[in-house]
Amino acid sequence: MLFQQISFYVLAVMALGSALGVILFRNAVYSMLSLILNLLSLALFFLTLEALFVATIQVLIYAGAVMVLFLFVVTMLAPNANDDVTGRDRLRWQRSAGFGMGIILAGALIYAAFTGALASDARASGVASLAAQVTANGNTQAFGLALFHGYAFPFEVTGALLVIAVLGAVALGRRN
Amino acid sequence: MPVSAYLTVSALLFAIGAVGVVTRRNPLVMFMSIELMLNAVNLSFIAFAHFLNSVDGWMFVFLVLTVAAAEVVVGLAIIVSIFRTRRTVDVDDLNSLKG
Numbered sequence: 001m002l003f004q005q006i007s008f009y010v011l012a013v014m015a016l017g018s019a020l021g022v023i024l025f026r027n028a029v030y031s032m033l034s035l036i037l038n039l040l041s042l043a044l045f046f047l048t049l050e051a052l053f054v055a056t057i058q059v060l061i062y063a064g065a066v067m068v069l070f071l072f073v074v075t076m077l078a079p080n081a082n083d084d085v086t087g088r089d090r091l092r093w094q095r096s097a098g099f100g101m102g103i104i105l106a107g108a109l110i111y112a113a114f115t116g117a118l119a120s121d122a123r124a125s126g127v128a129s130l131a132a133q134v135t136a137n138g139n140t141q142a143f144g145l146a147l148f149h150g151y152a153f154p155f156e157v158t159g160a161l162l163v164i165a166v167l168g169a170v171a172l173g174r175r176n
Numbered sequence: 177m178p179v180s181a182y183l184t185v186s187a188l189l190f191a192i193g194a195v196g197v198v199t200r201r202n203p204l205v206m207f208m209s210i211e212l213m214l215n216a217v218n219l220s221f222i223a224f225a226h227f228l229n230s231v232d233g234w235m236f237v238f239l240v241l242t243v244a245a246a247e248v249v250v251g252l253a254i255i256v257s258i259f260r261t262r263r264t265v266d267v268d269d270l271n272s273l274k275g
Binding site: 004005008012015016019020022023028031032035038039042045046049050051053054057058061062065066069070073074076077094095098099101102103105106109110112113114118119121122142143146147150151154158161162164165166168169172173 | 179180181183184185188189190192194195196198200202204205207208209211218219222223224225227228231232234235239241242243244245247249250252253254255257259265
């Protein structure tokens, strides 16, 4: 229990700090690397919540494939673009207004997290967790059974979505 | 840890992402902030899956991952093609649809 609490606080500090780094670094490449750290800390969060397979695909697909594509485009387009030079003047009040709205949004969401119906359901359901199902079948098998039994149609639509995205990227990236 | 702790972290991450979208003027950083918001929601999905004894949250995270990958691919292609024609990546300079 103590280990769980310590790991929660360490991971929470890591996730929030790297998230602040994403929006506060002037250099887009630093923001990018900070985002990768954030995704990895979220994968560790998923591990502590017994979602082993989701944590794996988070690292492989998100922090691996998608972020490599992202980093490639960032280094290609904006290696040393900092929106400080031209950005500060026209953004002075917008920036503080944005942070104020963000604080209000965070307060509202945290209020909902402590008083909402779904959160109180989750608190009432106790600590039994997914352990029974997962130890019976294994984590990946539980994931696959749920995916292909209850969610087969959304899975197929996902395939169509990926094909459309690839076609769109090819059409946009073609030089004419 | 109670579910509210995970939801609090998720809410803070979501708010940080929203602030990033509003305040930054580099479309790439705005994209990164959108990724932050998506991941914050993923965290709350996984926490609910754990505390409600259901794998449905995992399925939603899987679908969100796929949609985010497709969104990044198309969005980056649009940004690259805008950069090719306009030679800038600042959203304040991009105020007309006509290239």
